[in-house]
Amino acid sequence: MTSSESGSVYVVATPIGNMGDMGARAIETLAAVDCIYAEDTRQTHKLLQHFAIHSTVYQLHKHNEAAQKHAIAKQLDVGKSIAIVSDAGTPLIADPGYVTIAHLRALGHQIFVVPGCSSVVAALSISGLPSDTFQFAGFIPSKPKQRQTFLQHYQHVQQTTVFFETPHRIAACLADCLAIFGSERQLFIGRELSKQFEESTLLPLADATDWLTAHDKRQKGEFVLALAPADTTAEADWQTLARLMVDNGISSKTTATVVSSYTGAAKKTVYAFVLSLTR
Known part of the structure; x- marks a missing residue:
């Protein structure tokens, strides 16, 4: 992290279970930022203590994110640099944080990734x-x-x-x-x-x-x-549904959308099948 990057957000991946997987850049970033936002501060404090990092830690979870995103934006406005971490692995993947990142993106703040572990x-x-x-x-x-x-x-x-x-x-x-x-x-x-x-x-x-x-x-x-x-043979169910919709005069585009959403079949595959029925 350089001085020109102050007032920025760093989304920092942490180990998923083995402290030896913590990257040097992640350690450097967490030590350099003005504060860290974490889902569980207790878990994050264990990580910081292991690497002798003394940055201030605040909570960022699904129950307070709507308010915290504004607090984070204000800190960035005055030149503070912050990091966002999860309990383990890459933040925002099945964890809180995307509401905050989307808000900060809309405000034009600089956001950087410090990649690492992902389960x-x-x-x-x-x-x-x-x-x-x-x-x-x-x-x-x-x-x-x-x-x-x-x-x-x-x-x-x-x-x-x-x-x-x-x-x-x-x-x-x-x-x-x-x-x-x-x-x-x-x-x-x-x-x-x-x-x-x-x-x-x-x-x-x-x-x-x-x-x-x-x-x-x-x-x-x-x-x-x-x-x-x-198995591709499992396509029979969605093909039957698609054929029924086409026979009832439903458009190819609507049929592909509905069948894909309902069955999980790839939309392009469904659409190609529907077109083959209408030729």
């Missing part, structure tokens, strides 16, 4: 699943009905999908995945990535519950899941 990319890189295209769907809902509805949206998606799940819900989540996606769909399970007891596996959903329950420790820690793309 999404870490999991994807070791999953053994296609990574040329993928999507991140965040945390899976906690309530059973909401979780099942949420997962059904990805039944026919033809790209790898990454999710976060918690230890006390992982068993129920795997059971729902089996029921919705079928026994042969491949699932990557990453547990405690980068930490001392890291484990990961890629297996058919038919075997997922057995793997989880093989050891008591496997139901502890943080989980990153990556669902394999749907």
Whole structure:
């Protein structure tokens, strides 16, 4: 960080479990800024103490972000430099902060990234699943009905999908995945990535519950899941829906939009199929 960059925001990635993964530039930035905004100040203080950083830390979470974004803007207006961090990994990825960044962008403030760890990319890189295209769907809902509805949206998606799940819900989540996606769909399970007891596996959903329950420790820690793309033969459902809509006089553009939104099929693929029906 240089003096010409004062009055700027730095979005700083931190380790996801191993302090050895903290980058030199991240340490330098957190030590140099006037203050740091963090979701959980207790967690961030542990990180700062480890690296002997004494910057002031304020809270930035979903309950106070609407007000804090204005406080941050005022600090920037008087030339202060700030950093935004999350509890672990890259900020704003399934964490608070985007409301603040969007507000500061609109005001024209300088925003810089100090890249580093991301559990999404870490999991994807070791999953053994296609990574040329993928999507991140965040945390899976906690309530059973909401979780099942949420997962059904990805039944026919033809790209790898990454999710976060918690230890006390992982068993129920795997059971729902089996029921919705079928026994042969491949699932990557990453547990405690980068930490001392890291484990990961890629297996058919038919075997997922057995793997989880093989050891008591496997139901502890943080989980990153990556669902394999749907088999192309699963397109039959959306094709039937698309054909029905076309037969009822609905436009190609509307059909593609609705079918893609409802089934998760790629919009371009649906549109091409619809055009083939109307030729």
